Amino acid sequence: MTVNKTKDGSKLYAQITGRIDTVTVNDAEKELMEGIDSVTELTLDFKELDYISSAGLRLLLLLQKRMNKQGSMKILNANETVTEIFEVTGFSDILTIV
């Protein structure tokens, strides 16, 4: 799993590649939380994400709760299966999926 970040002022764009599972979620959290204090707009690009487990959903929830206080968060380019996971778990009501 890799996280490629691009910061533009208070906007942070992060592309996640690979899997977010029980093992990789800690690294993902560390990467995404780093410097988040000054971020008001967080965009997560899931184009290269091919697997997300409940550990990943909990991380998204954590990020969403954080960004609700200081700005906004959206998710781009989730594949069909990941989108379906968001729907069956009710996360499509909590997250902003574009």
Next chain:
Amino acid sequence: MNKNGKIISKLFRGTVASIIAATVAAMIGIVVDGVIIGRFLGKEGMAAYTLVMPVVNLATAFSGVLAAGSQVVCAHHLGAGRKRRARKAFTVCMIITVAVSVLLMAVVLLFRDSICIMLGAETEALLRGSSDYLLGVVFALPSVLFLFEFNALMRLDGDANRVIVAVVVMTVLDIIGDLLNAMVIRGGLLGMGLATSISYGIGLVIMLLHFTKKDIIFKLYFRGIRLKDFIEIFVTGSSSGVGSGSAMLRVTAINRILVAVSGAALASTALAAFGVVNTMINLLSSVMVGVGMTCATIAGLMRGEKDRSAMQALVKVTVRTAVVLGAVIAVVVFAGADLIAGIFNEDGSQEMVALAARGLRFYACAIILYGINNAFVNYTQGLNRMALSNIFCFLQNFVFVIAPALILSNFMKTDAVWIALIVAEVLTLLSIFAVAAYRKRGIPYRYADFLFLREPFGTAPENMLEFAIETQEAVVPASEKVREFCTEKGSTEKQAMLMSLFVEELCNNIITYGFADGKKHTIEMRVLNTDEGWVLRCRDNCKAFNPVEWLKLHEEDDPTINIGVRMICGMARDIKYLSAMELNNLTICL
């Protein structure tokens, strides 16, 4: 990732101990009954008790057929996820048992004296004694019938401890009741019979309390019962009947051989010696019967799940257990033969003791092989290979004993009978090898060569990935391996991802909540590429947990909790859960 089979081995070892304890406790009760009657009521009392035994043996034999049939049929249906059919089979068994109990009691109560005369009560004293005992013991017959059946079914329903408690209580109360009757109440043979009836009745009540529990598998289900359901139980249990029947024939035939070779002067000594050996065979073989019953039940369960690896693990642990237990019993019997024979020596006949001890030592040499052979008879019964099971059973219990005994008796006298016990087991084992060799078209030497499965059985090995998980660290690598396997076998990306996801989520949940009791647990998984689609089967030995039912109860809860279970239930096409023999079994279809 570890290999599968640990759960079955652990289940076998845990179950066999309690089944043996229950079977041996019941046998001890019967033997102690005879000893107390012999000691306190003399030869006449003992003769009357012995005369009536065929009636009790008939109930026991019938119960054996029903118990064997219902346990294998129910286990098979449970293994296949067919709870209703398992309940139907249970209901059929209960109907038959009630009907037979009522019939047996009515016939015995109405025709008591005629039955005793038919069984050989030629004097007035013998008739009175046997009729009194029959009157007392007739009320135990329903309990005898039900107890054998419940012994196996309760284990399937996760209530094994109740069986042990019931049998121990029953045996202790029987012994106390017999002693009270003999020394205080002095109720004679009627009192002895009633003591047995009361103690067995209390044992039955303890078992029946199981049905007051909430989440049990076996409840009465009358819908759609057909004649074929009754036939299925009898056919599947038939090898138990074949075993009892051929054992009775064996005893009769051996008695005749002994009388013929011993001559008039020594006939009663030889018969008495064989009586001792036969009593010990019945008592000690109950240990191996316990091994066989355990094997048959688990084989039925795994046949329903079509789990080849589990079958192999079962055969391996069964043979090893039979060898170890057989070796221990063999050493004890061989070393203590004189002492054991002496317990039965009422008349101070040293000749009888010597002959019986010799017979016991020969029997000791056959015990290990008896255990292995008996296990295979029960295993094939669990597979519903009834022809094979019945043939092995009849050969082992009758043909392979009597034929050598007849041939050898011309020049070895009574030793012919003892040696025939060993020859029978050797020939039976060779028969098992011969069948395995025929199926393999080669020399069988691995456990896999002795599975006797009807092919095709389950999913072909190349379309299946099996693994076991015991630690958190093993979960994600297993999940990744599943994804690779699915992709290799031509699944879509979505299918590969979901199968991988189910593995991770299931294992994480089981480890978090099921492993929390601090005991050692195992999760066994099978990923199957079937004609009907991708299937994930998960088995663990943690406390019972049905994720489907759980989610139904917590549907309205905050969606941000218990995400893993929601993911699985939301993304799977079908999920079936079953708890049997204290194992959680989950089948998830994509």
